[in-house]
Amino acid sequence: MSSAPQPFPTPQEPSDAPRLLELGPAPEEPCLRADAARNRARLLEAAARLIAEHGVAGVTMEAVASAAKVGKGTVFRRFGDRTGLLMALLDHSGRQLQADFLGGPPPLGPGAPPLERLRAFGIAVLYRSAEQLELQLAAQPEACRRFSHPATQALRTHVTMLLRQIVPDADCELLAQTLLASLDPALIHHLTRQRHMPMARLESAWVDLVARVTRTRPPV
Amino acid sequence: MSSAPQPFPTPQEPSDAPRLLELGPAPEEPCLRADAARNRARLLEAAARLIAEHGVAGVTMEAVASAAKVGKGTVFRRFGDRTGLLMALLDHSGRQLQADFLGGPPPLGPGAPPLERLRAFGIAVLYRSAEQLELQLAAQPEACRRFSHPATQALRTHVTMLLRQIVPDADCELLAQTLLASLDPALIHHLTRQRHMPMARLESAWVDLVARVTRTRPPV
């Protein structure tokens, strides 16, 4: 039933990935046949050019393929799917950031106290994301629709209101957004199904989070 | 340029939405032609049946249309797109939850102190989401891939490590997940582009969030 010869045994970018955790120049695909590596590069370059010229919407798999003078199948074998291609494009700046906080200068890199590093980290991510919004969103089609859905808005309003009563002097709207983000269905799925955390843990994490977030400022 | 007669002037579920903010039975579409309302109901029913029989993957727009004995175009006019249809299916339980925390009994509904209501709220959302994961995810295709992306994992590992040094006795993994969720590109896009918040506000919200989350417990 599963012994059929899968046409594309490499639906995902296979390598150049796990090593990232330990900090990775991880140049590119290490063990690719010469032609494969060449085509991979051409595809990425073609995709980048297409984005520059016609925006992310212009990045059609066929367009990329023909711009790189390559068959369509090749694109899919190399990157799995459209999202995979987009993520590969994003990878470069991802690696950059990673290098910065793993080995760069403080306060992002090691050397500064943890709290300061954490602050710097968030701000770095914030601005980096802001730059490549178009690409980031294209890789997550309609990820932002959930925020404008009326039901979601209702939840946000409710949480904001509760927060206002508890910590009136905070930016309750954004705090609410954060709290809700931690209840995102996709996140719950990831945590329970892929990382096998029991619901009880999520539940107590929520309670703890609420406690931390609503704790009034201690006397300095 | 934009005066061309749009074929589907109602790309999104037009009504039965804004009222949600004030609590809404908002029965269904109020002003639909009789046949339209009938078809809408048949489509929702057909979709639900298809899900029950073949899982969410079996919910093809054509399948739903023919199961409801209706043309394909009708499905799109009514629900805009596939996601719209799925969201409409989700809407029911969304309304239920909303009714609960807006007018239901404490601790979810009014009557309990805000802090308790907030706790109960999160737990309610948590379990409700857990039930309809399949549907929720189908409405947000590949929303969960971002969590397993190696770059994301690296960020998570890093933040977790920093947190361990600051608040060793917390569930740092989940706390990290929450912090990262507040930096999600889609969220940033929503906040800056759709709700027009300046980056500076996000930035200071991040700093504040970090401060709150890492604050050590006051002496009770």
Place this chain on the structure above:
DNA sequence: AACTTAAACGGACCTTGGTCCGGATCGTAA
């Protein structure tokens, strides 16, 4: 250099989301 094999290639093909528009229906007003 000839041989072998696993891997890569290309592009026809399939599926499915989404669009268009001529014709059927509903609701209403005379």
Place this chain on the structure above:
DNA sequence: TTACGATCCGGACCAAGGTCCGTTTAAGTT
């Protein structure tokens, strides 16, 4: 009841993502 305009319906049509498989080729092996 009839007429009429707004709304809706249906299903052919299109584009783009994704799959398949026969053919080609890189890279060892003898």
